[in-house]
Amino acid sequence: MTDLASQGATAPLTDSDAAGPRTRRDKPEATPATGFTVWLTGLPSAGKTTIATALAGLLRATGRRVQVLDGDEVRATGSLGLGFSRADRETHVRRVGYAAQRMAARGACVLVPVIAPYAGSRAAVRTRHEAEATPYVEVHVATPVEVCSRRDVKGLYAQQAAGEPTGLTGVDDPYEPPESPDLRLDTRDSTVSACAGRLYAHLMERGLV
Ligand SMILES: Nc1ncnc2c1ncn2[C@@H]1O[C@H](COP(=O)(O)OS(=O)(=O)O)[C@@H](OP(=O)(O)O)[C@H]1O
Numbered sequence: 490m491t492d493l494a495s496q497g498a499t500a501p502l503t504d505s506d507a508a509g510p511r512t513r514r515d516k517p518e519a520t521p522a523t524g525f526t527v528w529l530t531g532l533p534s535a536g537k538t539t540i541a542t543a544l545a546g547l548l549r550a551t552g553r554r555v556q557v558l559d560g561d562e563v564r565a566t567g568s569l570g571l572g573f574s575r576a577d578r579e580t581h582v583r584r585v586g587y588a589a590q591r592m593a594a595r596g597a598c599v600l601v602p603v604i605a606p607y608a609g610s611r612a613a614v615r616t617r618h619e620a621e622a623t624p625y626v627e628v629h630v631a632t633p634v635e636v637c638s639r640r641d642v643k644g645l646y647a648q649q650a651a652g653e654p655t656g657l658t659g660v661d662d663p664y665e666p667p668e669s670p671d672l673r674l675d676t677r678d679s680t681v682s683a684c685a686g687r688l689y690a691h692l693m694e695r696g697l698v
């Protein structure tokens with residue numbers, strides 16, 4: 490048995506195919522999957538990262554290549570040195586949008602849990618994707634600030650209430666809610682898996698999965 494065969498690369502998936510047995514090797518080459526970007530925008534603690542992680546699991550289970558571009562992670566690397574002023578956030582969002590589009594254009598499912606508080610920079614990201622004919626899905630994780638501040642996953646709301654940091658999105662810094670996102674998720678009365686499932690269903694409707 491060759492190495493490839495020992496990894497199951499030529500094992501028949503079915504023997505009932507009229508054209509003869511299909512092989513695992515047929516799958517990726519015969520139908521290269523279209524990449525896309527899903528941008529999850531919303532307040533801190535809204536549920537962006539949690540839903541992105543759950544969706545990543547669903548997509549990986551079907552064999553898709555997934556890249557998650559988390560705001561904190563990009564800020565520690567590609568956006569190192571940028572803060573939370575309007576100008577810095579806009580630069581950061583456009584930078585992440587550029588990277589996302591390039592990865593999606595190469596077939597990845599790119600999931601972006603990044604606040605992106607300003608409508609203008611979100612529109613710029615969408616426009617970049619459209620210009621390159623890369624599918625783009627904007628999801629508003631529309632959890633109200635009262636709920637987010639109760640969750641307070643990173644303790645930021647409590648810290649802000651105690652005086653630092655100032656300029657917390659949704660509290661004393663702007664968040665411009667998307668007027669017409671592709672999908673709006675209300676996480677108040679839904680489980681994480683229900684939200685990820687709704688998003689997956691939307692991707693199916695769009696023919697992306
Ligand atoms: N002032 C202020 N406002 C908002 N968020 C703040 C702030 N300071 C730190 N953080 C934390 O930074 C995390 C990453 O933010 P993002 O890159 O997604 O933000 S932005 O799009 O540039 O606005 C973001 O992560 P999430 O909580 O996952 O949204 C925040 O926890």
Ligand SMILES: Nc1ncnc2c1ncn2[C@@H]1O[C@H](COP(=O)(O)OP(=O)(O)O)[C@@H](O)[C@H]1O
Binds near residue numbers: 535539602676680
């Ligand atoms: N339906 C839901 N979808 C996403 N998160 C939820 C949901 N219900 C409760 N949560 C909780 O809300 C918190 C969201 O945190 P996180 O995903 O880090 O937010 P964000 O990335 O938007 O800052 C997590 O503790 C998560 O378990």
